[in-house]
Amino acid sequence: MSASDRPVSMTDEKPGISGFVLARLAYFTVPFLMILAFVPIGNVSVWATLTLAGLAMGLMIFMMASGLTLVFGLMDVLNFGHGAMISVGAFAGVSALLALTPLYLSSSVELNLLALLLAALVAMAAAGVLGFVFERTLIRPVYGNHLKQILITMGGLIVIEQLIVVVWGPNEIPIPRPESLKGAFVFGDIVMEKYRLLAVAVGLALFAMLRVLLTQTRIGLLVRAGVENREMVEALGYRVSLLFIGVFVVASALAGLGGIMWGLYDEVITAQMGMSVMILVFITIIIGGLGSIEGCFLAALLIGLTNNYVAFLSPKLALGSGIILMVLVLMWRPQGLLQR
């Protein structure tokens, strides 16, 4: 299905105040969830701790999911191999960290952050290059055929996962966080883990950058226009295929960044991590509405928060919380939170 035959809302509502609120209802889900969770938790400091943890998790999910949703929106490709980019990013990043061990394990904050920054760049570069190869060799011949896309990218995922095992060995790699990011700040009863604060900072910065890139620049304009109507952009003389490859590489690089961040969060990386995170990523982009970056952001926050609140209230339910959330959202909005 190309962008042009997406359902378009035909209702021309007059935007009164209630109309304004209704149209933006999806944006209120995150604060609503926060307030709602406060009732059963009932303790300010516990609630604040959980909320921060949820936001950090959500923002890491956002890093991994944002690229996928952009690729789907613009290119109408559902890349099941996205998980492979996440794994490759994590492994490449961790390799970089191991090479930078003196920097990484020193007790100086600046050196730690420098090591992390370098590792993140390596992760993004590796995943980006892989994304480039992936798009050229695998996906390019199957544009417009969803069934084949799913099959091919699934095959790519298998092959890359096995290649990771060949290159880095079959064992999981434990990766401790650097000294200065271990532990937490404590304000009264509120515990803020340092690493989670970093994840929040990186995630918010990424979202802000993507927003600016998409809304303020010419490239962003073309990308958004391409999402809306590819044929029109092509007719205007722009080379959409060039745009595609660029977006795909950026998407893969973001997955790599998410991979290294997530790996450090879990403090262990395995070749299968991409596949298991993919499920979370899929739930995110379904809830957000395929192709919508803001929707993806909201959905990732919702999932992260729900996961942490539920894990506190009823640990057994936590593993299924994402899917319960997905069912609820799809019953309310079958196209996802912000899909037109």
Place this chain on the structure above:
Amino acid sequence: MLTKILSGDRPGKPLLSLIIIGIVLCLAFAPFLFPGTRALDTAARICIIIALVASYDLLLGYTGIVSFAHTMFFGLGAYGVAIASSNMGAGWDAIGLGALCGVGLAMALAFVIALASLRVRAIFFAMITLAVASVFGILVSQLYTLTGGEDGLSYKVPKILTPAFKLADFRILDVRLDGKLLAYYLVFVGAVLLFLVLLRVVNSPFGRVLQAIRENDFRAEALGYKTVFYRTIATCISAAVAALAGVLFAIWLRYTGPDTVLSLDLMINILVMLVIGGMGTMWGAVLGATIFVLAQNYLREVMGAASHLTANIPFVTDLLHPDRWLFWLGLLFIISVYTFPTGIVGRFRGTEE
């Protein structure tokens, strides 16, 4: 007569027919042709996997639905038997009740998933089933008291199906006539019946509608077929057959655990088998499953030998390590999607897309 049994859907070309007949004969006389427990186990697995892959073909090949929840239904059937047998003791009543519950639950779940998500686009369905299946897998490992968690369940089946049961004192072709032989033929006949039922389904008017939906669901809808209805029924039938295959598997293995019946790897394997064998034809399932299970069991040994031979070349020897066989199958999978999208069967029949 034969045409009627096969619902008029013969394999087609002579060579293909010969291969299929060969596979069927080998499976039918496996205990006598290939002595040894390992060979018999491989044959039984092939029978069950053929039925499982064929049921997936009904979805993917005939209706064009990509589902990642198929092992969930397989697992439901297996766990039905496993849970009933470990709680009620060995007996046909336990197997019957377990199978009934497992299949019933599988169909109900398939119905709910289908109703909830088949209205949306194909890509949604793929993702939703993936999520549901993963949650189901987590659920199974969490409900330790019921399912045995990660350890799975070991249980007994009726004595008549175990090696302890003697059918006769004499031997045929040096094969002991014991309960294991009976169990094998139960699996074989069960798998053949399931396969024939699927063949009947896809060659019925109902099956033709499914193919019409696969080709162009918009046009099928315009012709007056309720596509959601047809897709839902196809999903339910496919789930029921998968669950029955799971029942056979549970009876054969006398063990059911998340790794053997529920893992995502198994799901991917099913996909690979079907694509390599040939989507959209039940015979593709036969070929794909046979090749894959044989590769899984025997290719590793070949690779192990090759790995030893190339021990001096660092990267290559790792690539040829027996545990990396999935890498080669993954490559084969990608190549087959590109170069022969209709699979081996399609190649034989000379049909292009």
